């Protein structure tokens with residue numbers, strides 16, 4: 001039996017060159033693994049959603065969740081998280097007294113994970129996760145809305161929220177702010193930052209802008 005000392009074996013391995021073929025194999029293997037993960041775990045549910053509206057799953061950090069909850073302080077009533085991922089914001093909102101607390105999510109794996117978390121923590125039946133496209137959800141009765149989505153979809157989402165939400169609604173955006181709205185409060189720093197928007201103020205600003213345009217044309 002070959003009984004080389006471990007450090008000699010390590011030195012031999014280090015000396016070996018990978019070569020072009022080895023590098024190519026690692027690259028192809030990694031590419032396939034990433035593709036399989038995207039198709040099998042992250043992408044299900046998105047087939048009918050246009051590519052430019054597909055937002056990948058990235059869970060909110062602990063501080064981000066805390067910042068969102070700080071901005072919701074003093075609010076009550078229902079809450080929806082648009083693109084609820086593993087359900088952490090919905091669970092935390094329920095703990096803070098929001099009811100009903102509902103998450104809308106397209107990815108079936110994440111819906112199952114969110115339901116599992118809720119069951120494990122004793123909130124089974126107290127929070128709701130629905131497998132629905134957030135762009136098709138009727139928001140006309142929502143009082144508190146949280147979102148953590150990609151910047152590329154936020155301007156389109158602004159229009160939907162402005163059209164559907166009641167005046168007394170509050171919208172909280174995590175990590176990325178809405179491009180044209182004026183926040184009433186901001187909490188946290190860097191990637192954990194969250195922005196609060198009063199719908200009444202946004203609608204008022206929109207009216208003023210339109211009036212200004214009319215005035216300048218006349």
Ligand SMILES: C[S@@+](CC[C@H](N)C(=O)[O-])C[C@H]1O[C@@H](n2cnc3c(N)ncnc32)[C@H](O)[C@@H]1O
Nearest residue numbers: 055057058059060083084085105106133134148
């Ligand atoms: C950045 S993650 C945020 C997850 C969660 N809200 C959080 O804060 O941890 C965005 C989530 O939105 C979901 N999503 C993206 N587009 C969606 C759509 N059209 N309808 C429902 N969910 C969507 C994604 O699957 C992903 O889980």
